[in-house]
Amino acid sequence: MAEQGTTGAGGATAGGYDPQKIEAKWQRRWAEARVFESEADPSKPKYYVLEMLPYPSGTMHMGHMRNYAIGDVVARVKRMRGFNVLHPMGWDAFGLPAENAAIKNKTHPRIWTNNNITQFEKVLRRFGFSYDWRREISTCEPEYYRWNQWFFLRMLERRLAYRKKSLVNWCPKCCTVLANEQVVNGGYCWRHEDTRVEMREIEQWFLKTTAYADQLLDDLKQLEGGWPERVTLMQKNWIGKSPGAKVKFAVAGAAGAGPVEIFTTRIDTIYGASAIILAPTHPLATKLLEGSPTRSEAAPKLAKMRQTSVKTEDLATMEKEGFFTGRYALNPFNEEKIPIWVGNFVLMEYGTGAIMAVPAHDQRDLEFCRKYNLPVRVVVQPLEGEELSAEKLGTAFDEHTEGKLVNSGPFNGLSPEEAIAKMTVLAEQKGFGRGETIYRLRDWGISRQRYWGTPIPVVYCAKDGMVAVPDKDLPVLLPPNPKLTGEGESPLASTPEFVNTTCPKCGGPARRETDTMDTFVDSSWYFYRYCDPHNDKAPYDSEKVGYWFPIDQYIGGITHAILHLLYSRFWCKVMRDLGLIKHSEPVARLFTQGMVQKGGVAMSKSLGNVVGAEEMAQKYGADTGRLYTLFAAPPEKDLEWSEESIEGSWRFLNRVYRLIKRHAGSVRAVKGGKADAVSASDKEKTLLRKAHQTLRRVTSDFETRWHFNSAIALVMKLTNDIYEQEPLEQGVRPEVRKEVLELLTLMLAPMTPHLAEELWEMLGHGEGLWKVSWPAFNQELAREEQVEIPVQVNGRLRARMKVAVGSAEADVVRLALELPAVAQHVNGKRIVKQIYVPDKLLNLVLG
RNA sequence: GCCCGGGUGGCGGAAUGGCAGACGCUGAGGACUUAAAAUCCUCCGGGGAUUUUUCCUCAUGUGGGUUCGACUCCCACCCCGGGCACCA
Known part of the structure; x- marks a missing residue:
């Protein structure tokens, strides 16, 4: 760390720009004046700007910082524009790293988490972000997670939460189940990209996102x-909607087997079906082989295929292979x-x-059938162009809007669209x-199956079966002293004082559910809680939410394009159907900011390439750090x-500081009076013009x-x-200096707010800059008197000349032709x- | 394979049909200084001509096209990043 006054970064000389001092001073003033605290007020236009809440882990680096710097510019500009701005911050505080760290360091996840929160918050405050800290929330607090449980119960009532035994993605490192969305790169854990996800069959809780599939897509x-x-x-691809039909094919001559049900989006082509193809793991596959004439050949192939089909990452490159079961289906x-x-x-x-x-x-079917010599039959002919012939066909004709059916019995002549409708109706009849x-x-x-999350509020009673915990008994608290080993069964399951309870219905002995909720539950609705963070009667007050929502601007990384943003949209729709809110989409505008990299890769602790935010603040000050990102x-x-x-x-910031310091004395002495262009000197006009032109563009x-x-x-x-x-x-009156330097200061304010406040004070203002509106651009002052016109001959630049603004075309041409460089190229032509x-x-x- | 982004000096990047390279970094030279830091000034895409002033020319991944005019619009291709990936 550089000592002040010795090297570049800390080079604040006596009386010079001293960010450490200035930043502490203004942060104190802002807090005293409660500048960033806002309340719902229907008489004012609102603006809700939000950065994705951080998971507090490790040290806050410049990657985090950049996200908040962007949000803070927006918040401050909107405030200067007269909006009632909501700009909150909180902590995504549940999650595995806390638990793993606790196991490693033999401490409690809460201690680890709260330490990190303290660290993160200190840095955020050091950077002077304009948050309403009264609204800070931490998702691991019972005051917050009780509402996760409350929502869960509402979903349980509506059968949007249910339990079923299912094959799940299990990460052996996390010792827990992962959502499909958390499995990446074709079979690896999203947190441990080197760890293969295993398949296990476990009883699981699900939320019925599929019930909202159409809305999630349409909205x-x-x-x-x-x-x-x-x-x-x-998101559209992830939802992956395919309208089609299911059709049952009877199996010929295999006692007890069948029918085979297939799914197709092209029922109109069913007269062209050459085969039924089953997945290797399809239950019928084994059944059909029993007593099949080709059994001895086929059985080993099936066994082999079942093994290899597990490796999803090879699918793309894998050769299409298949074998005949020896059985037939009836179309x-x-x-x-x-x-x-x-x-x-x-x-x-x-x-x-x-x-x-x-x-x-x-196309895929064509390749498969050619390989195994299965027949090809054209059942849709294109409306225009050459008639397709089954023998010559190299590329499948998969157009379904342009064509007419052939070889399709009573459906001949129909368009594929018509045929789909009619054939579906027939199949149903x-x-x-x-x-x-x-x-x-x-x-x-x-x-x-982990400790550090929201307990699922359900108990199991021998007499009453599964029973929901009544609202009045919420929150179901996490036991304070769990045994955390990272191995074996869930920590809650091995904590008897948690597990053993009484049944809310019959009062008899019962066992608590020991699963906790995915932390994406926490982040699915946290931005609603910010509107009413201390409500202990409801997750939030609908009226307050009604004022602030939707979020006008949400800012975060592209990494959450599916998970967090899809779940949030789902949660919003559920809350709407519960009657809590009226809107259907939580986020009006989304901005995905880029990462901060070092050495071409994202900053991460494990790579050791992080640039600490706090270090930057100490070395250069918050304003320089913000400005640079x-x-x-x-x-x-x-x-x-x-x-x-x-x-x-x-x-640059030093340069601005010196400039304003130099003129502060003369500017302070100015008593009112706006600068105008009428009596201005050339020098003044230039300055005013440049300042206002800059203002317009900024x-x-x-x-x-x-x-x-x-x-x-x-x-x-x-x-x-x-x-x-x-x-x-020389030649610039103090009131002109004042106007120009004030504009400069105000334009910096959203980005380097501490310095701007200091400069504003130096320029003689007793009241904080935070009370000042964004300046109005003055067209009159911005207007140029002369412009430089580039003159091209045949599209090539040959000369430039100054003409009065608004000159007539004829005059400009005449002047241009007088220029030697132009005349030379025109050369009488x-x-x-x-x-x-x-x-x-x-x-x-x-x- | 399909779908999105992106490709501009030594580097980060400006320029949304009208002077390519704003602004910043790096580098070079100079001023101030006993010296250094800081600060200030000048130069900084390539090639060529002219030599002290400019002029010509090439240049925004590659090749075409549209246009008076293209980094910008259109077509094809190459490369880089991301997403999806036998989706029936």
């Missing part, structure tokens, strides 16, 4: 324009006998685990099929941390474009321009066309 339309397209697209539409195969590319988890192969109209839409989205498995890259892009570049931001960069980096560049440029006019004592963009450019096109 994405409401988010258009407000959310990044790639996020809504990822219910035409009683055709088609072979039943087993194929390694058919997934048991999707649809019914069985498909019909229609080679002429599905005859009872062998029905229209059905399937989804990739699964119900949300929320059970975790905003300046170094546009907010949506990744930012490569550079120790050298941050010096530039530090230098305003738009802040509000509409979010180009904070170029906004800063503009303010830097303005600072350079003012320096260029030095000494201001005829001008066939001249393009004049007023005050912008002239292009002369020669014949």
